[in-house]
Amino acid sequence: MPSVSKRGEIMPESPIRKLVPFANKAKSEGKKVYHLNIGQPDIATPAEALAAIKNIDREILEYSPSEGILSLREKLTDYYHRFKIDVATEDIIVTTGGSEAVTFAFLACLDPGDEIIVPEPSYANYTAFATIAGAEIKPIPSKIEEGFALPPIEKFEELITPRTKGILICNPNNPTGYLYTRAEMKKLRDLIKKHNLFLFSDEVYREFCYSGAPYISAFHLEGIENNVILIDSVSKRYSECGIRIGTLVTQNEKVRENVMKLCQARLSPPLIGQIAAEASLDVSEEYLLNVYDEYLDRRKFLVDGLNRIEGVYSPIPMGAFYTLAKLPIDDSDKFCQWLLEEFSYENETIFMAPATGFYTTPGLGKQEVRIAYVLKKEELAKSLRILEEALKVYPGRVG
Amino acid sequence: MPSVSKRGEIMPESPIRKLVPFANKAKSEGKKVYHLNIGQPDIATPAEALAAIKNIDREILEYSPSEGILSLREKLTDYYHRFKIDVATEDIIVTTGGSEAVTFAFLACLDPGDEIIVPEPSYANYTAFATIAGAEIKPIPSKIEEGFALPPIEKFEELITPRTKGILICNPNNPTGYLYTRAEMKKLRDLIKKHNLFLFSDEVYREFCYSGAPYISAFHLEGIENNVILIDSVSKRYSECGIRIGTLVTQNEKVRENVMKLCQARLSPPLIGQIAAEASLDVSEEYLLNVYDEYLDRRKFLVDGLNRIEGVYSPIPMGAFYTLAKLPIDDSDKFCQWLLEEFSYENETIFMAPATGFYTTPGLGKQEVRIAYVLKKEELAKSLRILEEALKVYPGRVG
Secondary structure, eight states, rough: OOOOHHHHHSSSHHHHHHHHHHHHHHHTTTOOOEEEESSSOOOOOOOOHHHHHOOOOOOOOOOOTTTHHHHHHHHHHHHHHTOOOOOGGGEEEEEEEHHHHHHHHHHHOOOOOEEEEEEHHHHOOHHHHHHTOOOEEEEOOOOOEEEEEEHHHHHHHHOOOOOOOEEEEEOOOTTTTTOOOHHHHHHHHHHHHHHHHHEEEOOOTOOOOOOOOOOOGGSTTTTTTEEEEEEESSSSTTOOOOOEHHHEOOOOOOHHHHHHHHHTTTTTOOHHHHHHHHHHHTTHHHHHHHHHHHHHHHHHHHHHHHHTTTTTTOOOOOOEEEEEESSBBOOHHHHHHHHHHTTOOEEEEEEEEGGGGGGTHHHTTTTTTHHHHOOOHHHHHHHHHHHHHHHHHOOBBOO | OOOOHHHHHHHOOHHHHHHHHHHHHHTTTEEEEEEEESOOSOOOOOOOOHHHHTOOOOOOOOOEEEEEOHHHHHHHHHHHHHHOOOGGGGEEEEESSSHHHHHHHHHHHTTOEEEEEEESOOTTTTHHHHHHHOEOOOOOOOOGTTTTTOOOHHHHHHOOTTTEEEEEEEEHHHHHHHOOOHHHHHHHHHHHHHHEEEEEEOOOOTTOSSSSSSOOGGSSSTTTTTTTEEESSTTTTTTOGGOOOOOOOSSSHHHHHHHHHHHTTTTOOOOOHHHHHHHTOOOOOOHHHHHHHHHHHHHHHHHHHHHHSSTTTTTOBBBTEEEEEEOOOSHHHHHHHHHHHTOOTTEEEEOOEEEGGSSSTTTTTEEEEEEESOOOOOHHHHHHHHHHHHHHTTTOOOO
């Protein structure tokens, strides 16, 4: 049998994925499992999007342009302008989800051996996309005691080598819910400028900022217009993860040229998804406000509930719909598996994401889990109760 | 400005793409342009697929499983069995179009510096996908005088090095329309076995075989079950290129493991496309027969018409919906551009694909063009007339 690629072999499997069989087994045994592990909202997709799909009046479901349907890109331009992201339609390339946007950004900018600096914990799949490009992620730990604020800029400086090509941030942050402050973003801007780096900025959660603090897009930073590559997606804000529509936005023409070669090779992003995404951009203010209020409410409920459990600590997430909480446990991988495999409370249990998968530095995240508040409050209440009861009897409890 | 990746810079731009601005300009000047350049059929998508989309009854357009929806994969299993491709549901991974299937196959199997042998002319985007994986395509020219039959197996042997990891074929072939014979496939099988290589087999045109000769899938070859990676797509057979649904099929568990890591990183293939694809598998026999008869008719009409033009020669394509014809011209890139930019007949012109883009060996294909018979016969008749008139006056005519 011919041997497979080393690339595939070194690509890490997410700790969440490793737990899926245990969750399935628990369900097959009749246990109810609350999914706090993934960013799949239970919020309804906008009626406008569903109607647009029903009303498709085409005889042929044909290729769309490789860069995306023009009317969608024009509407996205207006959308970005509402956030004072002053980009032109030509700067916007439609991708097959935010995933493809990250992959294409890396492939267009990074060669094998190149390095990017990423504050950790961070979205686990960035590592997979970097591995595809042959590039390496250099992590800088942020700390739960500091609410996962941006690490000191000197720590970034220390990691910069001749192979450093960029910095990647996710803002508001998955998995921590942290929202970078204006002061932090300015420091990043200065660093990017000083070393002439790319700033990959994943801002798919921009609608979900809960504190009075402003959302500062990478595009708000002056003087690095040609360095910024914005990663975006309609998945989270319109609860339509399945349509696979994202965008890559950059004013750097050379990057766009490279990205377009990749886009042309894969022919086109999904046609029907684009139709749904375009309709979603017409969604009522009311829909977005309702979604916002719902998450705001869940966030308070979950975080308050977590901090009431003895030994548990969650910072207050300022954005997105996750929190990274610290638990009095020996090992988050073991604990999350134990919850699925051995524990139940009133024949129910919870599926959480071990934080180890969000750290590149080995050994970090062992006492932390990511909890997505994508379930209704009643379900979050039950989940909190399950967590509390579980911690009372977990054999690996510490502290 | 930070520098972009070398990978992106070496990725070739397809000669077809270079001509698109000229086609757009011609249209903006009021010229009618017949698109013989791309594999975008004008055939209607099955009513079953369109109805399934209209009837979607979901509140949330959520992520589907990374490997694809189970019911779709089960139906595909039955579909493959009809072609005596004896695979199990677990062997089938749903991808975002055939494009992603090729990309993931390369990433899962090939490391930077690895080589794959590909008979040329071949589908231009294979080169882009190989570039993403850092692998190199080693071409073996097939000849129009031999109807683009498989080159002698000794030519393959000559190219094999310690870095050779596989052979890629497209069968029936895009761009030539050639259908590999049983004898040729057996020779390939022996070679694959002898050198323990992967056989990447792109069989997206299996429905379109027009001669009595049998379609031999790579999966029909005995003794190399763990070497075969089948690339497939619903795009062409159901005329639904825009939904972006393909498959990667392999019995090699190690390859599937690597591919699944890539699938999980990009989360899921398009949900709505999968719903359309699943419904398409229920299409009536009549639809497929009508489509088949239509292409059969167009093929005869086009190929007969081409061979009646002085100095033009087209072999009879046995499958797919393309033919690669030889023209009495100096340079196919120049000729195709000239047709769009300078020529018109009754204010109409044609857009053909220069064959240079389908060869990796520099200098080949200069007298050849690929013509897709994806237009109605009346349009093909006009296109043939335009070609005939153009060749009479083209300044670079030779022979």
